[in-house]
Amino acid sequence: MRLLVIEDDIHVALALSALLSQHGFEIVHACSAKEALQILPPDDAQPFGVILLDLGLPDQDGYEVCTTIRKLTSTPVIMVTARSDVRSRIHGLNVGADDYVVKPYSVGELLARIHAVSRRTAPVGEAEPGASSLRLGPVHIDLPTRQVTVDGSAVHLTRKEFDLLVLLAQRPGVVFRREQIISSVWKSMPQGTAHTLHVHVASLRTKLGNPALIETVRGVGYRLLVPEP
Template sequence: MRLLLVEDDDHVATALSAVLARHGFEVGMAHSGQEALQELLHSELAPFDVVLLDLGLPDQDGFEVCGRIRKLTGTPVIMVTARSDVRSRIHGLNLGADDYVVKPYDTGELLARVHAVARRTAAAEPEPAAGPGGAGPAAAGERADDPAAPLVVVGPVTLEPHSRRVSVGGAEVQLTRKEFDLLALLAARPGVVFRREQIISEVWRSSWEGTGRTLEVHIASLRSKLGLPALIETVRGVGYRLVPPPAG
């Protein structure tokens, strides 16, 4: 797996690069936002699988770099930073980051998150069409990108599974990949409570341990973007459910 490490602190970068190399990663290094963008631009023949992005870079803020990366490539981005406030987490995820890790972190957890993000990205890639006589992707159940998948309408919210678009009252709302997947899961069975562990398993393809905060941040971001705070209800001690607003 090729990984681009964007970190301006030489001591941190050298130590982390050595750990990653011991675990089988091929590590590319960048010490600034511009250097990271150049590395990604020139990696067509050997693209990176994951970007580890520090936010405190010398030439530009890491949030800005993440936004520019998203315009260049769909390579997963994990923000690694000392900024632990919820507002920064939400902002990072809204910009397209796939995960957010706060320093200081456990190296084992960071490695697990890198592998989890890589697995999720691989699972989201379109499956090849079946050959003659073979079973196509639909054999494993209806996919969200199936052109025949029906619209999902919950009150003023409309989800288009094929195009992965969401609108509220006819106005399109921009969601990240995980925000859409989370909303689609809850909207599949309005009124039904989804356990936190179930959501993490189905949306993040990971375990609950160490991922619960990520779920809470995504829920908060969804409520804010949709402008319907009461649409997603927290069921204390259990999980979340989608509550359709009353008609009229």
């Protein structure tokens, strides 16, 4: 997932970019409102999964920037700021922010909030609402019948293997953290679930006949690659 980080403090921006890159995100940085709005294209292009917006920009107030962004695109905006009072939070949400994170924040909280707001949008490649099937190259997934075929041949998956495949296939190219996958597929994190996830991924790779289809993002999780046409 590509993130647009709008932050005027270069040291903060570099540290945040390095951290998010380690978790599988591609970062584009803007130092000012003017630069950010030049980078941000209209909604039909939608190159970013989430925008992280600092409020203390040198050329324009962050609230005004958020209002302008919301007119250009529906991309989720998370305000990241030291302004912690309730009035500031309410105002941020009222002008179009999807979430509001107060500095200093924990890395885990920021990552969780990024994934949470991104789940509420439909990025390129995700199934349309109400879709009954997913197709990724030779892989076809029929959601109502829970049947999977590869090049027209049936592939027999366990219930958890199917749920795992659907989770990844709904957002091809997006990195899912291990904790996020376990929470979505297993609904909990009992002892040994991390190993169970690894086993299920290995089994899926074998059954789909293309081990490269599911990529391991070291130290983060997994993503389903979009097959070349």
